Amino acid sequence: MIRVIVVDDQKLMRDGLKTILSLEEHLEVVGTAADGAQALELAKESKPDLVLMDIRMPGVDGVEGTRLIRQQLPDTKVLMLTTFNDSELIFQALEEGASGYLLKDMPTEVIVQAIMTVSAGGVVLPPDSTAQVVAEMKRIRERSGQEPVEREASAEALRQVRELTERELEVLNRLGLGMNNKEIAESLVITEGTVKNHVSNIIAKLCLRDRTQAAIFAVRHGITAYHS
Template sequence: MIRIIITDDQQLMRDGLKTILSLTKEIEVVGTASNGAEALEAAKREKPDLVLMDIRMPGVDGVEGTRLIREHLPETKVLILTTFNDSDLIFDALNEGASGYLLKDMPAEMIVQAIMTVQAGGVVLPPDLTAQVFAELKRRTEGQGEAASSSASLISLPLQIPEGLTEREMEVLKQLGYGLSNREIGELLFISEGTVKNHVSNLITKLGLRDRTQAAIFAVRHGITTFDT
């Protein structure tokens, strides 16, 4: 059972998502919140597996809410709810530790699948929007020049791909950039899920990154993973 909290400033959205997700036997909605501050309090109380977080909310928005939850409850994952117009905020939410994002107008079954993917250790990066999000990363980096490396809004990532990555690790890194779970990567590369997990752990250590979300961003930033535009 995946225990989740739904966070959105619109009650209709909260109630609708709760109704839809409660129909899935693997998911239990243990609370709702209208902004990031309320989400943190609910998460402290309920200790959920995942917080479904709207990104634009009055008061404490989804970016700050993600930061607070990841800081106080590092075992709780955050999945962002967004629209096509939020690429700058999505990037900031990833920076704060979100495990990905999905569009509010996605079909219910895709939202359920996204929750399952994140709970299984995957990263949710919808291809149609991911290219736009990482275009924002490129714009910020190029626009700020030398100041970019010290900007709090930019993820601190190595500027060069370090030596020592094996060919298989590079293949796994590429698929991380597409947001695939360990199981999906294993099926694609014909290796076990446990082997993929070991490769991911080695990648994160070798690249000096925080988690697989940063690894996915690294893959796109360095052209290891590419998207058609």
């Protein structure tokens, strides 16, 4: 049973999600909250496996709520609910430790599958919308005069990628596709323990914090287009 907290400032939205998710036999909604601060207090009490969190909320928003929860309850995963217009906030939330995001207009079965994926250790980055989000982030940076910085960062990323072995590059590709260790192991016909070692090496070589950042790196720098 996966224990979930639903966080949204709109009562209709959070109550609706609670009702829908409670119909799933593998999910248990242990509470709802209206902002990130309430979510943190509720999470401290109920110790959920996952927090399904809206990104835009008055008071403590989803980005700050994610930072607080991941900082104080590292075993609790966070999955964001957002709209495509929140490109900058999406990446901020991912960098604060969210395990992925979903657009609010996605079907219920997609949300349920995403919760299962994140609970199993995967990352949820919808390929089509993530590509658009990355493009939008680049446009934002260009407009704000950060383009030279972006080019410098890309050059550094290319140097780091060259440090990866062929197998590590294959694993990084699959991280960017949102696969968990079991799925990567099956895809490459290796053991889960070997995958775990490769992921650790990738994180160290790319100077990243965790597998979510590795997945973001793969998407941002086109590693998901790589095929062995």
